[in-house]
Amino acid sequence: MKYNITQKKDIGGTDYLLEVEAPQVAERIRPGNFVVLITVPNGERIPMSVQKAEDGKIAMFVKKLGKTSRALDACGECTTLEAVVGPMGKPVELKKFGNVVFVSDLVCGHAENYLFSQVFSKIEGNHMISMQTFPTKDEIYPEEYLAKGLCDEYYLTTKDGSVGLKGHYLEKLKELLDEGRCDIIFGGGDIPSLHELAKLTRPYEVPTIVTVRQIMVDATGMCGSCRVFVSGEMKLSCIDGPMFDATKLDFEDIISRLGMFKEAEAKAMEWCKQQQECK
């Protein structure tokens, strides 16, 4: 069985939208879950966040970063995926928290921001605040892919100030924290930013739950590659996470091990380029 790709389009910078038919997965995806994709028969198992699950389809945001994501983007004839597995990981509890904030500054984080905003804003008693940071105006997604229309309060920031507030979400978030307007903060995207987020919120003692997907191989709890340390205790981000209390995570370990395969990734890209040239 293959999974039909129903949409693939550029949405900003090096990011694109990927939509696939996967009815069973779509029906069960909750905020906090992720899916595993295999694009081609020789492919790796790639964990991905879901932006939207509707009508038997799931949509994801993908960055053209490594061999697989670029190859999939470049391949016009690729109309199917080998596998779409999920929902994986633990969903977060859907309940009234009060002021719920979601912050994101990178592709997967933006997808999560959308889904969280969509779901949490509908729970009575929640005031959903969404913050999204992009590097510059040209990289901002079209409005229908932003959390803007789904939340009660929205802040768009660009690092260069070309649109919206100037700077990173961390700066605006600090204002909200000072005003005592955050009951829970969720975050996704760039890992060093999430580390900064944890440092920022710790003194305020506001629960801060972030997505950390350490490098995964099977993503079903078997390999231990995605181990992270929460207050010194080993957890697997595929089955115990991927969302953890940011203030308890060992970010230095996470950031160090996320870089383990950098050289291999470069080699794969080089190989891929040569293959295309040969064709």
Place this chain on the structure above:
Amino acid sequence: MPNIHIPRQEMPKQAPEDRRDNFNEVALGFTAELAQKEAQRCIQCKKPFCIDGCPVEIDIPAFIKFISEGDFEGALKKVREENLLPGICGRVCPQEQQCEIQCVLGKKQEPVAIGRLERFVADWGKQTGFDDEFHIEEKKKSVAVVGSGPASISCAIDLRRFGYQVTLFEALHKAGGVLQYGIPEFRLPKKIVDFEINNLDELGVDVKINTVIGQHVEFDELRGFFDAVFLGTGAGAPLFLNIEGEKLKGLYSANEFLIRTNLMKAYKFPEYDTPIICGNKVGVIGAGNVAMDAARCAVRLGADEVYILYRRTKKQAPARLEELENALEEGVILKELVNPVRVLGTDDGWVRAIELIMMELGEPDSSGRARPIPIENSEFEMELDTVVVALGTKPNRLFLNKVPELETTPWGTIQVDERLKTNMEGVYAGGDAVRGNATVILALGDGRTAARSIHAYLQNGKH
């Protein structure tokens, strides 16, 4: 006529210096001539003890007799009466501890090479396109089998032969469980696994890959859809050492090292997408079969020096002797009586060395093996750039967490009775999910036992 004066026939193997550089199968299998010669050694005991040693009760003397007469088809049919995975079992069963240890010849000389003969007939069948059909009397009742490792495969096959409608669910993208992700290509070629798993399709078992029970489909839903359930979820979660340095880059669980290499084919990177970084000096902690597999993969991935670091001595190593010898032939170095204290890293977070402490052997412990005792102040450093932890595995929490009402043992394995029934109505379990770390053939045996219990349950109603 049996001829006990023929010596046990050696199976041709790839030479160590050749096989260090490739993932092709090491053991090449008997030729027909060798197989017949070996088969003639069997004295056809009236009371064959070898069958008692076989967890799936193959009529061993009968199939060997067929081989000695040159009737390979007859031999294969006889084996397949009890075991539809002879190519797999002939390769990975620890026959020396099961059927062959019971062989009467073994008392005075070497036992008949039962495993090699089983493998021979399986390979003969594959090469010649042998096909036999089973008559199945269809029943309406249905059974879900969770997991697709050896226990699940054998359970699914037997249930199907009883006539039940069987659906098998696998979380990963390939069926086979440990046969796919764990055991390396050079010991068990994946084309053999795929070929024998194909039996499931041919029998009409509905195999659903990429389906995670408990995530994709809730367990209660599953129980609602099916009349009975077999859990063969394995023991797939890795154990770590809980020592300093496990955060370092270059430290792998054996599971990760093997999954990358076998299931994801990292040795073919970048043609295959999943990479592996194997350094020049590799230390594998543990001396079981998985440790040998990891060490031998490291050799093939290009490591200059590969060490098995073991706290006891060669004599107590839990690995099959054959696998340990194979590893040593390939240049793996067994370092006995050492135990890891901590793993040391470079400034940028890569493994640099391991600190070991020397051990000595004391009185036997509960396992019957001499207890290793650390020798005070004997710590020393050994330079390594890759560490693989092969200390065994435990049941995967992914499924168990979702079914808190399922009774487990203090070790996290599923609690069952002698019929392999769990505490839940109509739910049975077997293989590593129940046993912890055991063997393929014991899992196959469990699958068969569970199939019989499920058959009895579905025929007679509640247990």
